[in-house]
Amino acid sequence: MGGAILVLSGPSGAGKSTIIENAxxxxxxxxxxxxxxxxxxxxxxxxGVDYHFVSxxxxxxxxxxxxxxxxxxxxxxxxxxxINPVKKALKSGKLxxxxxxxxxxxxxxxxxxxxxxxxxxxxxTLSELKRRLYSxxxxxNSIIERRVNNAKEEIKAICEFDFIIINDEIERASNxxxxxxxxxxxxxxxxxxxxxxxxxxxx
Amino acid sequence: MGGAILVLSGPSGAGKSTIIENAxxxxxxxxxxxxxxxxxxxxxxxxGVDYHFVSxxxxxxxxxxxxxxxxxxxxxxxxxxxINPVKKALKSGKLxxxxxxxxxxxxxxxxxxxxxxxxxxxxxTLSELKRRLYSxxxxxNSIIERRVNNAKEEIKAICEFDFIIINDEIERASNxxxxxxxxxxxxxxxxxxxxxxxxxxxx
Numbered sequence: 001m002g003g004a005i006l007v008l009s010g011p012s013g014a015g016k017s018t019i020i021e022n023a024x025x026x027x028x029x030x031x032x033x034x035x036x037x038x039x040x041x042x043x044x045x046x047x048g049v050d051y052h053f054v055s056x057x058x059x060x061x062x063x064x065x066x067x068x069x070x071x072x073x074x075x076x077x078x079x080x081x082x083i084n085p086v087k088k089a090l091k092s093g094k095l096x097x098x099x100x101x102x103x104x105x106x107x108x109x110x111x112x113x114x115x116x117x118x119x120x121x122x123x124x125t126l127s128e129l130k131r132r133l134y135s136x137x138x139x140x141n142s143i144i145e146r147r148v149n150n151a152k153e154e155i156k157a158i159c160e161f162d163f164i165i166i167n168d169e170i171e172r173a174s175n176x177x178x179x180x181x182x183x184x185x186x187x188x189x190x191x192x193x194x195x196x197x198x199x200x201x202x203x
Numbered sequence: 204m205g206g207a208i209l210v211l212s213g214p215s216g217a218g219k220s221t222i223i224e225n226a227x228x229x230x231x232x233x234x235x236x237x238x239x240x241x242x243x244x245x246x247x248x249x250x251g252v253d254y255h256f257v258s259x260x261x262x263x264x265x266x267x268x269x270x271x272x273x274x275x276x277x278x279x280x281x282x283x284x285x286i287n288p289v290k291k292a293l294k295s296g297k298l299x300x301x302x303x304x305x306x307x308x309x310x311x312x313x314x315x316x317x318x319x320x321x322x323x324x325x326x327x328t329l330s331e332l333k334r335r336l337y338s339x340x341x342x343x344n345s346i347i348e349r350r351v352n353n354a355k356e357e358i359k360a361i362c363e364f365d366f367i368i369i370n371d372e373i374e375r376a377s378n379x380x381x382x383x384x385x386x387x388x389x390x391x392x393x394x395x396x397x398x399x400x401x402x403x404x405x406x
Contacts, residue, residue: 122403124403124406125402125403125406126403126404126405126406127406128406152404155400155403155404156400158396158399158400159393159396162390163386163389163390163391164391164396164399165389166399176389179382179385179386179389180386180389182382182386183366183382183383183385183386186366186368186379186382186383187365187366188367190362193361193362193367196361196367196369197358197359197361199328200325200327200328200329200358201329201355201358202329203327203328203329203330203331
């Protein structure tokens with residue numbers, strides 16, 4: 001069986017990183033896709049770990065070269081997913097996990113939807129999101145406000161996702177993520193389905 | 204969280220009953236929907252366990268009364284799913300499992316698709332299906348041939364299903380079924396999503 005894709009979206013403050021960390025030993029062999037961005041690194045963010053940080057010029061060259069599976073502009077910065085590492089991981093049968101926004105989800109689903117399972121992770125309420133973002137306090141207030149406004153828009157799009165995880169209790173949320181990840185691996189691409197039908201009929 | 208629906212389809216001989224039996228202690232609280240049919244019971248089949256066996260007249264009265272979630276005619280016999288026990292099970296938060304054919308799957312998906320996860324279970328090949336049906340030998344050859352021809356048609360529709368389980372190894376197939384069942388419970392209905400959004404924004 002080939003690989004599969006799991007798209008994770010949700011506001012910062014939803015607990016996505018913690019959930020992936022908790023689940024990582026229980027979801028088999030996966031590849032976490034690292035996005036490329038032109039925004040400034042936040043304090044503590046590392047190039048090649050949290051993001052590939054590049055200049056606007058480099059990013060636009062890659063766009064021209066067709067190197068992105070999806071890309072979008074958010075608050076004046078580019079964010080994108082390079083195709084090549086994803087292809088390689090899928091070929092080796094891995095589950096590829098994307099942490100992208102709702103725009104990215106739409107683009108990936110439009111391109112390779114047959115391989116995609118998607119999950120939106122959110123804190124239980126808007127006020128809890130605010131509490132988490134302010135208590136984390138790695139960002140300026142203006143950035144936090146932008147994130148909150150973003151989240152208000154994003155929550156309206158949750159119907160587009162296969163699953164919603166409400167992260168009010170980290171252990172339950174992590175277990176739900178494990179269950180969804182394991183099921184997402186069982187998805188077959190259109191190509192695999194066609195092969196299966198031909199093989200089934202002729203044997 | 205409310206209930207959810209898991210639709211199981213696949214030819215007789217696919218091993219659906221064995222898989223459900225193997226999984227039954229590991230998928231939480233579920234309700235197995237028993238279909239109603241006008242066909243003759245096969246040897247060993249029990250009324251109210253394998254099917255609700257009714258007369259053509261009774262079935263047609265129930266159709267008029269709007270009692271079916273879905274029904275169809277297969278080889279001159281009616282098959283249908285009564286709404287009421289399904290509603291009751293969903294209300295109490297159970298996973299409702301349907302063992303219905305591809306026509307039934309289409310009808311259920313059209314009516315309450317937001318709650319549905321679907322799985323097609325099949326033996327690995329056509330010749331293996333034949334081997335299983337003939338070795339089971341509870342049916343006349345003419346009936347087996349009809350089942351085989353049916354399966355040849357059904358396999359073409361597998362792209363309509365969320366998941367395919369190839370039952371060449373019963374333990375792996377059962378584990379896949381457990382994984383899919385557990386994920387299917389995490390689906391939210393449109394109604395639940397709307398509630399969630401309103402609650403999220405106002406708290």
